[in-house]
Amino acid sequence: MNDKFLPELSGSVIYFVGIKGTGMTALAEILRARGALVTGSDIEEKFYTDEILLELGIPVHEGFNESNLPQSAELLIHSAAYLPDTHPEILKAKELGIKTMSYAEALGSISREPLAAGISGVHGKTTTTAIAGTILKEFDLPASVLTGSAASNFGGRSTWVQGHKYFIAETCEYKRNFLNFHPDYLVITSIEADHLDYYRDYQDVLSAFVEYAGRLPEGGSLIYCADDKGASEAAVKITGLRPDLNMIPYGFTADGEYRISGYEKKAGEQRFSIKRYGDYKFLLRVPGRHNVLNSAASAALIQAMLDNEGYSGDTAGGIADGLEKFRGTRRRSEIVGESGGVVIIDDYGHHPGAIKTTIAGLRDFYPDRRIIVDFMSHTYSRTEALLNDFASAFVDADLLLLHKIYASAREAVGSISGRVLYEKAAEQHKAVRYYEEIMDAYDDMLNELKPGDLFVTMGAGDNWKLGYRLFEKIKEIEGGCS
Structure with a gap:
């Protein structure tokens, strides 16, 4: 992937084409929080993000026209839904010498400066990102979170901003878009054959995840689901290629600190323990054994960040509070x-x-x-x-x-x-x-x-x-x- 760089954000004018998309609105909010002057355009159809953009005070042009583009814009970020070779506003930006980036490229550029965590997987990445963000709120880590769907615990938004030292983002495997991202921590929840209009087969999907893990820096952390055949297969390959990485398995069959045990389920709740935290019982009020796995992944990630900070408080209690408060994301059960x-x-x-x-x-x-x-x-x-x-x-x-x-x-x-x-x-x-x-x-x-x-x-x-x-x-x- 060709790496592209964001301009100095404070005071920069950044224009978004397709700004009403979930990820685009979240990215606009994060860049605005970092001091950028954000505006954009999209179709007239109403989306749930209209209200968010209005609350943020971000001006939105309804409909596309080259006259919408501010002459002072330093960067145009466009949704993957709009082709750079045919969209009037993107063409105008190129004519004016304004830098252009896709959403995936901009996300990758943001991930360069903070300590970044990429959440990936064919399934589970959205919920895992949202759970991690909900746990994060229980601590004082200066971090921003961006997920691919609105989360109840983020006030119906798909982002949470409480600082910029750490950045947790959902990263997508489609067209290998996640290879734009620069992770210091990487979570792999699952790998299966999918997006077969782009990938040849399962092995092609697997190779993309292995390549993604290869972007981790020396000593970086790979957190992977030991219960998932694809994620485990990737971990074996990655270990052979990158013995310097910190490999952190999680799951019901995992060896190590993030092995799940004591699993209990009944109507309306699930309870479980994680080896690192002894007999501490965690409570989750969303359905599915897969969400217990997503919770363990999130706990491992936030714990790694807290360890990096030298945090000495009660991490189990904060993680438990976050899990119990988690109420799910839009369109996920x-x-x-x-x-x-x-x-x-x-x-x-x-x-x-x-x-x-x-x-x-x-x-x-x-x-x-x-x-x-x-x-x-x-x-x-x-x-x-x-x-x-x-x-x-x-x-x-x-x-x-x-x-x-x-x-x-x-x-x-x-x-x-x-x-x-x-x-x-x-x-x-x-x-x-x-x-x-x-x-x-x-x-x-x-x-x-x-x-x-x-x-x-x-x-x-x-x-x-x-x-x-x-x-x-x-x-x-x-x-x-x-």
Whole structure:
């Protein structure tokens, strides 16, 4: 990757193209906190980030026009959704000699100055970053956190800023974007075959993570999930290439200080111990064994930072307080609401591995509820490459609803359809229904849902709209509140 550098931030005018994106808004907030004068543009459609940008006092042009670009701008940062060769504002910046960077390049540049931690993994990186940030708030570490989704514990934002010595950021493997980042600490939560419109296969994905770990400085820390086959395989390769690194495994099968034990689960909570902290029982109020793993990763990371600071206080107590307070992130087992005895949840899970662990976690968290899952597969390439895995991923659901495939902007057509997935899933699941369009399922579900049910929308598509609409209608029928 070609390294690019941010200008001196204090007083610099920085313009964001696609500023309403979750990561872009968070990056704008961090740069503003460092003294930059930030403005930007995006489409007119309303996003949850509109309110955040308004609160921050960041001016936003709705619609794109080269006249929006301030003549005094020293840098333009653009979302990956906008192509530098065709976007009018980016072209104008180049004409004026204004430096341009992608979001990933800017994130990488920020990571040069503080002690930076990159959170990576095919699954788990968003939640792990948010948990780490929530724990961080219990201590006085001068740090900033940037995650890929809004977090309840960050006031509905995707960033938390309480200083600049440390920087914790979610880093994405797609197109090897994380190779722009300069980590001093690196977390790898999981590695599986994904993004197969870009990567050739699992080995190609694995090699990208190994290369990422190679960017750690001498004596840097690699924190990896010992329970994940891919992360463990990467750790073996990395150890051979970089024996100087501090290898920190975590998990139920891990050797060392971050081995999880004493795991207990019941409706609404999970409890567990971590070897470093003796018999101390940690409490987590979000579902899923995978989130216990994410918690251990976060504890290992924050502990490493505290050790670097020479912190001598009660770290177990602060970590425990952070974990108990953690309430999740947007679209990660997010509770839309409960009405008429029906709980409605939305989850971003769009890979078979994440789907399976999320549903299993919900089954543990809500043991007495019937689970109805509405899934919309994302991208033709992923659906086709992982068809058999998708078909078997929903075994813990009592009823499965499927739809047409949600195509991405980079992949408009494909050789597979949602009906093919339905037929394959029906071979392994006793109760599967197919509705081509999302809202085709609305009337049936309104009649189907009963007190005691859990309705879950899953995927990276827009089927979340069905869950929200059902919740509003049930609430209206019940005459109640969320």
